[in-house]
Amino acid sequence: MPERESASPRHDADDRLGDLFENLPAPAEHVPQADSAPAPGSRRAARAAAQAATASEPFAFPQAADQPAAGSASASAQAAAAESAPSGHPGQSIPSGSPAVAVPSEPAQAEPEHAGGLHDLFGGHHDDHEDHATPKRKRRRGCLIALIVVLAILGGIAGAGVWAWNTYSEKISDLMGWGPPTDWEPGLATGEVLVTIHEGDTGGPVSSSLFEAGVTRTEDVFYDYLVEENIAVTFYPGVYRLQEKMTAEAALEAIKNPENKLENSVSVGEGATISSSLPEMAEVLGLPLEDFQAAVADPSVYGVTAQSLEGWLFPAVYTFDPGVTAQQVIQRMVDRTRESLTEAGVPAGDEQRVLTIASIVQREGRTADFAKVSQVIQNRLDIDMKLQMDSTAQYGYGSLHEGVVSSSAEALADPNPWNTYVHTGLPVTPIASSSDAAIKAAMHPEPGPWLYFVTINLETGETQFSETYEEHLEGIEKWDAWCKEHPDGGCAK
Numbered sequence: 295m296p297e298r299e300s301a302s303p304r305h306d307a308d309d310r311l312g313d314l315f316e317n318l319p320a321p322a323e324h325v326p327q328a329d330s331a332p333a334p335g336s337r338r339a340a341r342a343a344a345q346a347a348t349a350s351e352p353f354a355f356p357q358a359a360d361q362p363a364a365g366s367a368s369a370s371a372q373a374a375a376a377e378s379a380p381s382g383h384p385g386q387s388i389p390s391g392s393p394a395v396a397v398p399s400e401p402a403q404a405e406p407e408h409a410g411g412l413h414d415l416f417g418g419h420h421d422d423h424e425d426h427a428t429p430k431r432k433r434r435r436g437c438l439i440a441l442i443v444v445l446a447i448l449g450g451i452a453g454a455g456v457w458a459w460n461t462y463s464e465k466i467s468d469l470m471g472w473g474p475p476t477d478w479e480p481g482l483a484t485g486e487v488l489v490t491i492h493e494g495d496t497g498g499p500v501s502s503s504l505f506e507a508g509v510t511r512t513e514d515v516f517y518d519y520l521v522e523e524n525i526a527v528t529f530y531p532g533v534y535r536l537q538e539k540m541t542a543e544a545a546l547e548a549i550k551n552p553e554n555k556l557e558n559s560v561s562v563g564e565g566a567t568i569s570s571s572l573p574e575m576a577e578v579l580g581l582p583l584e585d586f587q588a589a590v591a592d593p594s595v596y597g598v599t600a601q602s603l604e605g606w607l608f609p610a611v612y613t614f615d616p617g618v619t620a621q622q623v624i625q626r627m628v629d630r631t632r633e634s635l636t637e638a639g640v641p642a643g644d645e646q647r648v649l650t651i652a653s654i655v656q657r658e659g660r661t662a663d664f665a666k667v668s669q670v671i672q673n674r675l676d677i678d679m680k681l682q683m684d685s686t687a688q689y690g691y692g693s694l695h696e697g698v699v700s701s702s703a704e705a706l707a708d709p710n711p712w713n714t715y716v717h718t719g720l721p722v723t724p725i726a727s728s729s730d731a732a733i734k735a736a737m738h739p740e741p742g743p744w745l746y747f748v749t750i751n752l753e754t755g756e757t758q759f760s761e762t763y764e765e766h767l768e769g770i771e772k773w774d775a776w777c778k779e780h781p782d783g784g785c786a787k
Contacts, residue, residue, distance in 0.1 A: 605724025
């Protein structure tokens with residue numbers, strides 16, 4: 295067969311590939327919007343190179359079923375190899391079995407962003423080390439924990455503040471100047487009171503005596519005045535005539551004034567006893583204590599039918615002429631008691647009983663409640679019920695002047711004849727000196743069914759009177775609560 299008829303048409307592979315690449319449209323220029331280019335050799339650089347190559351090709355090579363998918367790393371590598379291969383050389387041919395080149399009728403579509411497009415390269419992809427926002431639930435939980443911690447701290451501070459105020463409120467108020475004034479204003483002094491200064495008394499005891507007599511506003515203001523003003527003063531024993539509601543300065547001037555000192559004057563306090571009164575009499579009058587002890591040894595010398603003169607020394611202030619004897623002093627006091635008994639209408643022969651009731655009334659109640667306390671005593675006597683008065687137990691045990699209201703267990707159990715917790719009826723003698731008001735209350739009790747009473751506030755003297763034991767227990771609870779709030783209020787030691 296002639297060569298022309300039998301030969302197949304010859305195609306120059308180099309020419310065909312050259313024509314093909316010469317007719318390709320120029321790739322579109324893409325300007326990245328990222329702040330900086332990927333570091334050379336990094337994963338992002340490789341991915342960016344592959345995406346850029348894919349996006350710039352206007353045609354695609356059909357691939358066999360066993361070849362990697364378009365856009366993969368292998369396809370990108372092949373495309374890069376094809377671009378770098380030499381072209382336009384004679385004798386170059388496509389190996390047998392290679393796919394034919396096909397020119398697409400439409401430009402290739404850009405791959406979606408999730409397939410590794412420009413969005414992933416410049417904006418859509420986040421680096422593996424990029425910080426992520428904290429979930430809202432975790433943020434809320436953190437805020438709640440922080441709030442709880444802050445509230446706990448504030449609560450602790452508030453609790454400490456409450457404790458400090460409850461414990462030291464008076465001292466804090468005094469320090470900060472928040473409390474009431476400690477001294478009276480000038481010009482308020484009124485009335486007359488008698489204050490006894492004992493041998494050896496200094497500023498502290500005198501300051502307390504002035505407060506107890508109603509002269510000064512607070513217990514320590516007189517002593518504080520002496521310290522602040524650096525005043526050195528010698529106090530002489532005796533009875534001094536002062537006024538109520540005096541300033542500390544005015545009280546000192548009154549004590550230093552000789553005209554206010556009562557010469558040869560002694561006093562017996564309401565609710566005082568013989569043992570507490572005799573030493574002061576001896577001191578002020580300058581007589582031996584033994585003289586007074588001998589003067590009270592025999593009650594019959596004064597016409598008193600009793601085993602003791604207890605209760606017969608009337609509480610008042612007495613002034614004696616120089617040279618007075620101990621027996622004359624005691625006689626004057628017994629006579630004053632008889633005057634009070636007569637004024638109250640006490641029948642002859644009933645003096646000892648009335649004075650005994652009056653002495654308990656004097657020690658157990660405040661003046662406004664004297665008649666009610668007297669009625670409680672009478673109601674119990676009427677039904678042979680033990681009086682159970684703490685003052686009687688304390689007197690018999692020798693603890694009446696210890697400055698507390700509650701009796702010790704030893705005092706309540708001691709079988710002495712004055713202890714009305716052990717014995718039914720009245721004690722064998724009065725237990726203290728009684729005022730006119732107490733004697734009148736003993737003679738004229740206020741009618742009522744009460745069998746119990748308890749002081750529920752020592753500062754005000756408020757007392758609850760009860761007919762039943764159940765009501766009385768409620769009063770005791772109030773008393774206990776007050777004592778717990780005022781541990782130094784005189785409830786017990």
